[in-house]
Amino acid sequence: MSQWMTLFNKEVLEMWRNFKWIWVPITFILLGVSEPLTSYYLPQIIKSVGGLPEGAIFEMPKPTAGAVLASGLSQYSTFGVLVIVLGTMGIIAGERKNGVAAMILVKPVSYFSYVTSKWAGSLLLVWISLFIGYISTWYYTGQLFDWVPIGEFFQSFALYGLWLTVILTVTVFFSAALLSPGLAGFISLALALIVSILSGALSHLLEWSPSQLTSYAGALLTGGKLPSDTMPASLTALLLIVLFLWFSVFLFKKKELAA
Amino acid sequence: MELLEGLNWGLIAPLFIIQLILLIVSFVDLSRIEKTNGPKLLWVFIIIFVTIIGPILYFVIGRRND
Known part of the structure; x- marks a missing residue:
């Protein structure tokens, strides 16, 4: 356990060194907060850009606070996913390429600790960044529109966190399974995209798909009620996380022993 | 300038x-x-001239992480 903690601390320290602890949360804040700001100032933005004929009346229904927060949150399932995948694709593949992995693994470090400590470090970063970004979005929405109940905030936060964890684990898996960080990132992104589109299109068949967690979080914020399919979808997400993590340790061990 | 007055600076x-x-x-x-x-x-130019996105782009793709 103490060995695992050492590796984990190394991971956290490294993320300080390359400023991940600063830029990822800031990116998440800017991504989320831009949503309530632009929807609030949209009439002024349109006015300043111009192009409307004199005397044109442009009435826009004011969106509800829940809808604004939901669209702020949805930024994390697009740009947030992009940031996470591009930021973690090199996590194992990169270290193996430049030889750091070999340097660590000649010591009596188990493959399990090596992979899971890396995964846990990124997990911490993702959840903290998501929390900071999302709570600022919540605060800005509250200031400009209405306050969304904090209970709904935490529920939707947990659902999004779960989905982003699935993405993260898949990226770690491909990073361990493939030698190239670029390929790992590409495949993870493509997979996330395909799963999202498929489960969006076939939502009546794939209610349990983990990517549906994002639409359930949106439904909670706009409708105020959590769809009943949230439970199976969360369970699938948890199962996938465990499976992919296990497979990444397994594959990494196999590859590393073969190399 | 009228536009700027309407903004909530505490938030911006x-x-x-x-x-x-x-x-x-x-x-x-x-x-x-x-x-x-x-x-x-x-x-350097991207970071300076592309507001907000520039630095993020640098961290995401400009850094060599291998």
Whole structure:
């Protein structure tokens, strides 16, 4: 356990060194907060850009606070996913390429600790960044529109966190399974995209798909009620996380022993 | 200028500050790092001239993480 903690601390320290602890949360804040700001100032933005004929009346229904927060949150399932995948694709593949992995693994470090400590470090970063970004979005929405109940905030936060964890684990898996960080990132992104589109299109068949967690979080914020399919979808997400993590340790061990 | 008066500066100002932090941090990182993807000078310009997105782009794709 103490060995695992050492590796984990190394991971956290490294993320300080390359400023991940600063830029990822800031990116998440800017991504989320831009949503309530632009929807609030949209009439002024349109006015300043111009192009409307004199005397044109442009009435826009004011969106509800829940809808604004939901669209702020949805930024994390697009740009947030992009940031996470591009930021973690090199996590194992990169270290193996430049030889750091070999340097660590000649010591009596188990493959399990090596992979899971890396995964846990990124997990911490993702959840903290998501929390900071999302709570600022919540605060800005509250200031400009209405306050969304904090209970709904935490529920939707947990659902999004779960989905982003699935993405993260898949990226770690491909990073361990493939030698190239670029390929790992590409495949993870493509997979996330395909799963999202498929489960969006076939939502009546794939209610349990983990990517549906994002639409359930949106439904909670706009409708105020959590769809009943949230439970199976969360369970699938948890199962996938465990499976992919296990497979990444397994594959990494196999590859590393073969190399 | 009329437009600027309508803004809630208490909400906008923090964003300027964190954007500034992002800018500074990306410069510190750029000066420390040995090699970037693409010429370093290019990244200097991207960070300065592409507001908000520039520094993020640098961290996401400009840094060599292998």
